[in-house]
Amino acid sequence: MPVSAPEPRSPLVQALKPGRHGAVGARQVTLRAYRRSLVQLQARKGRAADLATAVRQGLGLALPPPGRAETSPTLAAIWIQPSAWLLCAPYLAEGDLARSVRAAVGSAGAVVDQTHGKSVLRLSGPTARAVLETGCRIDLHPRAFAPGQAAATPVGHIDCILRQLDNAPSYELIVASTLAEAFVDWLLHAAAAYGCEVLPPD
Amino acid sequence: MHRIDCPWCGVRDEIEFAYRGDATVKRPEAGAGVDAFYAYVYERGNPRGWHIEWWHHAAGCRQWIKVLRHTLTHEIRATAKAGDTVTAPKP
Numbered sequence: 652m653p654v655s656a657p658e659p660r661s662p663l664v665q666a667l668k669p670g671r672h673g674a675v676g677a678r679q680v681t682l683r684a685y686r687r688s689l690v691q692l693q694a695r696k697g698r699a700a701d702l703a704t705a706v707r708q709g710l711g712l713a714l715p716p717p718g719r720a721e722t723s724p725t726l727a728a729i730w731i732q733p734s735a736w737l738l739c740a741p742y743l744a745e746g747d748l749a750r751s752v753r754a755a756v757g758s759a760g761a762v763v764d765q766t767h768g769k770s771v772l773r774l775s776g777p778t779a780r781a782v783l784e785t786g787c788r789i790d791l792h793p794r795a796f797a798p799g800q801a802a803a804t805p806v807g808h809i810d811c812i813l814r815q816l817d818n819a820p821s822y823e824l825i826v827a828s829t830l831a832e833a834f835v836d837w838l839l840h841a842a843a844a845y846g847c848e849v850l851p852p853d
Numbered sequence: 854m855h856r857i858d859c860p861w862c863g864v865r866d867e868i869e870f871a872y873r874g875d876a877t878v879k880r881p882e883a884g885a886g887v888d889a890f891y892a893y894v895y896e897r898g899n900p901r902g903w904h905i906e907w908w909h910h911a912a913g914c915r916q917w918i919k920v921l922r923h924t925l926t927h928e929i930r931a932t933a934k935a936g937d938t939v940t941a942p943k944p
Contacts, residue, residue, distance in 0.1 A: 717914075718863065731914070732861070732916060733914065733916060788869070789865065802862065802913075803912075803914060804869065804913060805869065
């Protein structure tokens with residue numbers, strides 16, 4: 652019996668209502684959920700150099716060193732732990748990203764599809780850093796954290812992969828889907844003093 | 854609150870880490886006998902001074918790291934990757 656591929660359905664469909672939350676004013680932030688394909692890529696033992704070469708040739712991307720993210724027009728790679736990266740791409744079809752990464756890296760790396768396991772959010776605006784600082788223990792000041800940098804750290808007591816996208820500033824927040832609803836609940840409270848415009852999901 | 858310099862992630866708060874005990878304990882040889890294994894599993898020193906410890910960066914890079922910490926002052930003098938050697942200063 653043919654089984655249709657499951658479409659990823661964000662747990663935030665119910666929790667994240669588009670519209671304005673909290674205070675009204677010019678200092679508001681923007682929050683949006685993004686539908687993304689995610690895979691975790693881990694180098695096989697002793698194959699880190701092979702993996703870096705395979706990813707550069709097959710996916711056109713240099714795997715970033717600790718604490719950093721690399722992007723190409725279609726793909727982002729975020730360092731998450733030694734010899735392991737989270738790859739993030741616009742959602743096309745179920746399993747497509749994992750298949751193409753697996754084909755590119757061959758036996759040099761292990762590929763695990765995380766599309767349903769993690770949820771992607773972006774928080775943007777002049778006060779975005781102030782909002783995150785209420786629950787994030789790393790220094791996000793521009794002297795310490797800039798676009799291209801990434802960190803795995805708890806935000807609002809929930810483990811989060813955080814990376815800065817631009818100087819708006821905009822931050823991408825990747826959390827476990829099972830905790831995404833609780834995370835957004837916290838985030839909207841943290842942003843209430845400045846106001847938060849929730850955009851419809853991407 | 855400790856501030857621990859993870860060799861992978863940089864300085865992070867203690868809350869991201871889990872303490873995982875004495876990093877100097879060595880597993881005995883397979884035929885070492887029950888007393889040696891009892892000591893390996895259960896017996897630990899309680900030093901007043903420098904202590905080489907395992908800390909697990911559970912909420913960050915998920916790596917186990919070695920930390921040289923003073924049990925009296927809580928000073929952290931060195932951190933290292935799991936495979937690196939850390940030596941305690943003379944008391």
